[in-house]
Amino acid sequence: MALVNDHYLKLAAGYLFPEIARRVAAFADANPAVAKEVIRCGIGDVTEPLPPAVIAAMHAGVEELAHRDTFRGYGPATGYDFVREAIAEGDFRSRGIAIAPDEVFLSDGSKPDASAFLEILAAGTPAEGGNRIAVCDPVYPVYVDNNVMQGNTGPALPGGGYEGLTYLPGTPGNGFVPEPPAQPVDVAYLCFPNNPTGAVITRPQLKRWVDWALANDALLCYDAAYESYVRDPALPRSVFEIPGADRCAVEFRSFSKNGGFTGVRGGYTVVPKAVEGRTRGGERVPLHRLWMRRWATCSNGVSWPVQRGIAALYTPEGVAQTKALVDFYMENARILRQACAARGLRVWGGEHAPYVWVACPGGMGSWDAFDVLLTKGRLVVTPGAGFGRHGEGFFRISAFNSRANVEEAVRRLAVLEGATR
Secondary structure, eight states, X not given: OOOOOGGGGGXXXXXXXXXXXXXXXXXXXXXXXXXXXXXXXSSOOOOSOOOHHHHHHHHHHHXXXXXXXXXXXXXXXXXXXXXXXXXIIIIIGGGTOOOOGGGEEEESOHHHHHHHGGGGSOOSOGGGTOOOEEEXXXXXXXXXXXXXXXXXXXXXXXXXXXXXXXXXXOOGGGTTOOOOOSSOOSEEEEESSOTTTOOOOOHHHHHHHHHHHHHHTOEEEEEOTTGGGOOOTTSOSSGGGSTTGGGTEEEEEESTTTSOGGGTOOEEEEOOTTOEEEOTTSOEEEHHHHHHHHHHHHOOOSOHHHHHHHHHTTSHHHHHHHHHHHHHHHHHHHHHHHHHHHTTOOEEESSSSSEEEEEOGGGOOHHHHHHHHHHHHOEEOEEGGGGOGGGTTEEEEEOOSOHHHHHHHHHHGGGXXXXXX
């Protein structure tokens, strides 16, 4: 009989969003008369059509596959050069950041990249000689769960979390932007604009993290999936805006939230050639070389029509159309944020991110608030407890929805008035 990876068995519960889907399905089965009235502001899935420039490019890509003289088979595992060049120029060099095209690795999204990147890092708990991992709390569950599945943690702890991880609390007091840890850490995950809290990191705050990583020979895994939602040009949109980050950081990017690629799948990771890890014997090794080897072995790359669509995002038409998409969702976020504040709820986010982070009223637990909003308001949000111990007492509202649904969701928030634990 095949042996299983028993680290999966340490996972404390089902992944957050399938658990939400299960509860919503149970409510719909029990209440079929109102099931169609449920508004879903939980998972961060986009609702608006792809940009016209992307649609045209993908149609053209499919048409090219229909003819022998323009047909494309296997492409480069890391992406075609013209796409990587467009990304390097559009997202980095045009902003004064020296990222080379061959430091860009195309993929099917930042979520799988954040998982796959662990394949080139040593596995095992710190006691077993593995990396000391730090995550913010609350945090996107993928970072934690992937480390659990790789065997980088001990068992689940009572009340949430896992033995062997270093948790960095994000609270209203620090604006949900933790400071670097005082204790030694080898790898730290950062996500800004933040999922789930919508918090943004300032340039001085991010510089402290980069300086810390350089001083402690640590690696920053920086998730910039929501960088296009930053409204203030004084705020950093990439870790590589900070001098020295090209020696201590990798960056995950996604086209899901700016280009509407959640159903198409497309993203990339930047791994500068100067970033190094070390073997247990002390040899320093460029991570770029290992990541390149991983892609050559494990992938045949992103499909041709999708790469054509990605390149279209960087055309003048594509840039204008993605900006319009982002502006649409940010107006949704503004409506949600202002409505929560008007109802007397404490609220964060929604200004440089498509998520609104709300304190549960009256001392309610986050799953209690979820249940009230679902059963009484037919409104789905994301309970903060699913993002970590410090997410308890909050819930997240996603701005990814139609304008009509957002305006109706605002009205349905009224069911929380007077609600207590």
